[in-house]
């Protein structure tokens with residue numbers, strides 16, 4: 001086998017065999033890695049040009065009923081200072097964001113039972129009423145089909161739910177027995193059936209990981225056919241049992257972004273905050289490996305330090321306008337433009 005041949009195959013056929021992808025990821029060197037990133041960035045430019053879509057991330061609650069072993073806001077973390085934004089605060093974030101050119105608002109939070117369907121649909125409706133030209137993306141974890149349907153009917157357009165891993169053995173290293181991989185994967189199917197633009201994804205290098213699992217994840221995603229995929233390195237959080245585990249590799253994350261892009265030319269791929277946390281130029285590098293979305297933080301500065309999924313998360317001291325400007329400059333520096341556009345998935 002030969003790395004350049006496999007890259008060529010990915011470019012042409014938009015897929016490769018499990019063994020080939022594994023071989024590629026294991027055998028890249030400086031030169032072939034560059035070729036891979038270039039091919040992926042080229043694939044992305046064919047479809048999106050040098051346009052980068054913008055999503056405003058509003059972290060509206062850090063209460064969570066789950067205990068994912070890797071996550072800083074898991075229920076069992078007594079050191080987390082909990083907060084919940086009022087609907088008015090969320091709307092104020094959207095107003096601020098709208099003025100800065102955001103046309104997608106991503107509401108992300110822990111699984112907080114306080115946000116019942118009644119409360120959550122009211123928030124979605126209020127945002128859609130005031131900003132009918134904007135997309136609302138939800139990232140609220142696992143809910144029932146009825147709940148997903150009610151939120152969709154209230155106007156939510158998109159939903160992000162990373163599967164984290166679709167390998168059972170690995171899922172069980174990351175989650176307590178009370179959680180089920182089957183249910184999470186079922187949720188993803190349900191979201192797609194309902195009609196959401198659906199996003200899945202995974203952490204790179206999370207405890208118990210194997211390269212084989214990551215290749216299987218790429219194949220799972222290809223088969224599932226999501227509209228969006230988020231990938232970021234695992235980064236330990238001091239108040240978790242995985243505090244002493246090493247963070248995921250940036251290089252591997254970028255290579256996975258590149259293969260993902262070659263396999264899924266139309267998919268929307270963010271240059272994630274976790275990538276930016278490992279390397280000040282991580283998000284630029286992700287775009288140059290095929291990502292085409294950035295997701296600056298729009299949360300009120302007063303709560304940012306409390307939404308600590310992992311240690312050293314970036315931008316926790318900034319205001320919304322600074323984050324927007326910073327990313328604009330970062331993208332310009334590599335020849336890309338942030339655009340004011342909903343940036344919906346198109347077939």
Ligand code: SAH
Pocket residue numbers: 070071072108109110111139140141142160161162164202203232233234235236237274309310
């Ligand atoms: N409660 C929602 C949102 C979770 S937070 C849900 O269940 O989907 C969003 C993402 O952050 C998670 O899906 C996970 O992939 C990522 N994340 C959590 N802890 C992390 C860590 N320690 N390092 C890197 N990413 C992490």
